[in-house]
Each structure stands twice: as structure tokens, then as C-alpha cells.
Amino acid sequence: MMFALLKISLDMRIKNAVTGIVLLLFFFPLFSFSQTVVFKTVKKSGGNFSSLKTALEAIPQDLVQKNETWTIEIQDEGPYVQDVARIFNKRTDARHQIVVRAASGVTPQIQSFRGVAFQISRASYVTLEGLKFIGERGHGVSVDMSSHVTIKNSIVAGAAYQGITFYRVQSSSIMNSRIYSCNVGIFIVDSAKNQIENNFIYHTFFTGITLGFNASSNLMRNNVLFNNPTGLSIDHSTGVSNQFIYNVMDGGSRGEYFYRIATTIPPQTIFDFNQFNIEQAKLARVGNQEVVSLSQWQLMDQDLQSVEEKRALESLGIDFGVQKVKKSIAKRRGDFSSLQGAVAAMPRNLVAANQAWEIEFEDSETYQEFLSLAPITSPEHTLVIRVKNGQTPRLEALRRDAVMLYGAQYVTIEGLTIAPGAYRGINLSQCRFCVVKKCTIEGVWGAGISIFGGFQNQITENTVRGSAVALELYSYAQANVIKDNIFYRNKAYGITLNSSPMNEISGNILFNNGYFELWISDNGGGTKFIKNILYNEGKWGAVSLENGIPYHAQFDQNIYYVPIGPIGRVGRKEYYSSKGSMFRIFSRKGERSYRMVYTSYPTLGEWQLGTGLDLSSEFKDPQFRSTLLGQEDFRIHPAEPPAPNPPEEESILENNKKDKKEDKEEDKESKDEQNQKDTPQPKKEDKLNQLLRRN
Secondary structure (H helix, E strand, O other): OHHHHHHHHHHHHHHHHHHHHHHHHHHHHHHHOOOEEEEEEEOOOOOOEOOHHHHHHOOOOEHHHHOEEEEEEEOOOOOEEOOOEEEEEEEOEOOEOEEEEEOOOOOOEEEOOOOEEEEEEEEOOEEEEOOEEEOOOOEEEEEEEEEOEEEEOOEEEOOOOEEEEEEEEEOOEEEOOEEEOOOEEEEEEOOEOOEEEOOEEEOOOOEEEEEOOOOEOOEEEOOEEEOOOEEEEEOOOOOOOOEEEOOEEEOOOOOOEEEEEOOOOOOOOEEEOOEEEOOOOEEEEEOOEEEOOHHHHHOOOOOOOOEEOOOHHHHHOOOOOOEEEEEEEOOOOOOEOOHHHHHHHOOOEHHHHOEEEEEEEOOOOEEOOOEEEOOEOOOOOOEEEEEOOOOOOEEOOOOOOOEEEEOOEOEEEEOOEEOOOOOOOEEEEOOEOOEEEOOEEEOOOOEEEEEEOOEOOEEEOOEEEOOOEEEEEEOOOEOOEEEOOEEEOOOOEEEEEEOOOOOEEEOOEEEOOOOOOEEEEOOOOOOEEEOOEEEOOOOOOOEEEEOEOOOOOEEEOOEEEOOOOOOEEEEEEEEEOOOOOOOOOOOOOOOOEEEEEEEEEOOHHHHHHHHOOOOOOEEOOOOEEEOOOOOOEEEEOOOOOOOOOOHHHOOHHHHHHHHHHHHHHHHHHHHHHHOOOOOOOOOOOOHHHHHHHHO
16 A cells, blocks of 8 residues: 555656656746847947957857847947958857848948958858948958848948958848949859849959859849949859849940950850840850851840830939049148148048049149058049149259158059159059159159059150169069150169060150160069160160079060170179189088179171071161250251252153253254264263253
């Protein structure tokens, strides 16, 4: 009996325990799964955080375990500048998300001096909303190894590489955003099932959207692509089932192709219901085949429901304009009284400000100042510093570079005069697409114009005299154009190239520079030296090729006038044992010693035969109007008037008139001839000699 009662009691306890567990499991979600929403503010002053980077670092690594959703709201414009704003390696899910957004009425600016403005890595369910990402010299937003990421109502501008990158990203979206003045607008690689919708993508340097390796099942819909060299680029290894539908494409001034497909169109790719303005760009390039018109493209079963619409952008009312800002410099009545004051008022990042600036000198005063600048610009967001017609302002910058541009692009310096005493006149360091035009530089300590690295700059119509070197290019300054300049009476060289290939030098006058007019050392491959005038009255000569003839160099149609020195010389390294040598040694620790040995070519013919260069060039005095010291005038003397026509080339009418006058004289001479038949006669004169004798 007792045992039975104990058994009943134990059963009741087990039953109650099970009931308790069931009730606990039933009611636990009502309490334990009540989510914590963490709301934090970022503001330069007065927020929970004054730094965006610090706020992001405060997000827990495992939001699921902590049962939290984080919202970070930025409440002022910023800018927020850091190495990179990063959300990295966070455990999230559909109920535990991260949102970084702008407060109502502001557009916070997030940027990095290098690298990526914002990075999301191994962190899904993240939303970025209402922000402005400035790529500067790197990327805008980079997302990798993530899913369910949303970027919306935002701006990405000025990225030197990609505006937005998806790498191994799934089921994410880019929506209602503006992406402009980037190298590539959106780059998608090894990613699938993403949506690119309702965006404006414009003014890119290369492509609007690029689908790279293994990009599959991505939807690109209702976007506007304007003024991109290529609208949509598809790599040779792109995946299948991508859709490009209901988009508006206008090539603008930069447009080349709407579609550029590396090899063949990937399977199940759909292009349709799009609108094209085909005034500028061609429709497609597939492999090596160009497709010019929509009708030709439709014959390939593509864009069958698409249409041509020239006024599509106008009908949408979209403004892609850039604000033009013009400011003047003058000691009196200018917007600014100094160049430094004008530049200080200009936004450093013109792309972010969506402005293009022009600064103009309006007087001929002397400005004792220098310019050092590293602006962020683009083909639409340019900076021009010029001189008003008829004015000649001078910059005096003692023992400094008068104008120093670092990492700049699309900057024009025009018409400035650099006074003696500066270290360098105009220094382009790692610049590209910059222009130095119609400037006068005299008596600087180093190079009048210096190009360190960089590429595709233009140096045109400048005058450099009395400096150490007129123009120097070094450290792989490539593909620059040096044209129509006058470099004369500089102490050492006219133009020097050191490890700088593929530059074009044409139409320049190089006159009486101290040693050589052109000096090339190391890698000068692909140099084009064409239609220049080299005039050197010294003993050194015109050209020195220090380490042999550069490969693929083109020298031709030049005029040489070197009455004393050789046309040129070609050097080579001769290695030898340095023990007891009297020669100058060029060596470093662990390297063999060598001396330079030169082959000199005294005449143009010997130069042509020995080097294979300048086969159509000439040796002659170019006949400048004046070569007197201080009175140089490099205009060419006008050609001599043509000599009068010789008598035999006179008109038939004039000859007929002369013949009538000569008839009577000929009758008289015929009688004399009859009387002299027995006398030996001189050889009969031809018509030319008769006319010359009678005249």
C-alpha cells in the first residue's frame, strides 16, 4: 500500500514537471524573444558617438545571441572621415538586423582618404540608407561574403575604382540611389539574385554596371544610365539568367557602347523593354563585332520590345548638371586678392560638391605666394586657373615650387608667369589629365615644369628659359603630350626623360640649352619625337640616349642645326673590374662596376645610319627672326618671294607681241645671211638665248 502511494506521488510529480516544462515552452517566447532595439546617434557634438567608426565598433558581434537589433542614426552632415567605416563578421538574421541611416533632413558624408568609404564584410541583413559615400582615391561601398544587404536612397560619388562592389553577395539590393563620377558605377562579381533598381548611374569613366565572373540571376530594372563610355559590361565568364529590363540609356558625350559583351551573350540573359538614345553611342559590341543600330540588335533576338527615344531624359525631368563657379583674383576689386585665398574658398572635393571652378587673374600684379593643391575632380568637375586675356600676373615663390599639384586630375593651369627664384615652376606629382598651357617660366632653380609619375598630361605652348632644366619627366611619367613649347637657354637640358616611356614630344623649339636639347635615360620606350627644331651652337650636341636606343622609339621630321657638336650620342654600360681604375664608377654594394661608353654621331647622315632614327629629318638653319641674346624671336623668316618666270615660260600672247616687233629685224637679217653663205656660220641660237641676248 505504501509502495503504491509512493508510486502515485512520483507520477504526480513527473506529470507536474512535464506540465511546467510545456507551459514554460509556451510562454517563453512571450518574454525571452521580446527583442531589444538599440538606437544610437552619431553627431560631431551631442550624439552618443562623435565618430561613425566608433559607433560601428560598438555593435555586438552576435546580435542573435544578444537578441538585439541595432539602428545607428547620423544626425549631421559630417563629414565623417576615417580609414574605413566597417561592419565586419557580425552574426545577424532576419529578426536581428543592423541599420545605418541618416536623420531626416540631412545627408551625412562618409569618406576615406584611401581604401573604402564603407565596407560590409561577412555581415548579412544590413541596411545603409540616406548616406553620401565619397570614394576619394579608393572605393565607395564594398560588400563581400554577405547576403540581404540593402543600399538605398544614397549617393556614391568620385570613387577612383568602383562606386559599389558586390563580391560573393546574395539576395541584396541597390535602390533609389545616385552613383556618379566613379571609374565603374556598380561592379558585381561571383554574386547572384541581387536587385539593382531605380538608380541614376552617370558620368562614369568606364562602365555604368559591370557583371563579372559568375554573376548570375541578377535583376537590373528601371535604372537611368547616362554619359557612360559603356552602359552595361558583361565579362567573358559572366553567369546565366541576368535580366536588364525597363532601363533608360543615353550615351551622352562619352558614350561608346550601351552594351559591351566580351565574347558571346550568356545563356538566358534578357535585354528588353529598354529605351535608347542612339545619337552618340553604338548599341553593342559583342566580341569583335559591332552592332550599330537597334534594328541590327533586334535581328539577334535582343531588346525586341525596346525602343529608341531621343528625349527620354528630358521627359523624366532629370538634372545631371554641374554647378559652374567663376571667381576673379585682383589686387583691387577682385573676388579675392590672392590665389591662396581663392583656392581656400574652393571645396577640396569638387565631385562631392558637384561643382566646377574657374579662377581667373584680372590684373598684371606680382603675387608673392605659391600654390599647393590636391583637389578631387572629374571630367565634369574641373578646376581651371587662368589669366585673363591681356594680363600678365607673376607668381614669386622663393625656393619653393610655385605651383604644386599632387595626385590631381582634370586641372588646367593657363597663362601664368613664374618669376625667378622658385625651386620648380610647375610640379605635377602623380597627376593625370592635367593641362599646363601658355605659361612663362624663367630662372627657377630646378625644372621649369616637372612631371613625376602620372600620365596623359598635356604641356603645350609654354616658354621656359634660364632655368636648370626646361622640362623633366621621371619615375614612369607615361603617355604625356609635350607640344608646341619653346625651351631655350636653360642651364643644363631642354627635355629630360628618366624611366618615362610612351611620351609624345612634337612641334617644340629647343634652342641653345646648356648641354643636350633632349636627354633620355633608362626606359624611354615608345617615345615619339617628331617635328621638333633642335638648335644648339655648343659642343655637346642635340640628343643623348644614355642607355641605348629606346625600343619602339620614333624620331622623325625634325630639324637639326648643330654646327659644332654632334647630332647625338648613344651610350652603353661597360662592366669591368674597378680595382685601380681611373674611371668614374657607377656601382652599388653587390653590383658590378661599370662606366658609360658613348658612340658619337657627328652628322645627320651618320646618326641616321647608326641609329635608324630621323630618316626624314633635315639638317638646316631654321632661319629664326632673331637669335641675339635677350632679343630672341623664334618666328621663322618669311620665305623669299618667287623668282620671276624665265623668258621661255612667258605666255603665248606676250611671245606673239614680241614676234611682231621682231619681224622687221628678221627681214633685215635675212639679207645679210644671203651675203654670207660662203662664210662659216656660228651655231644657231635657241629661243631662250635669243631672248636673253636681246633683253
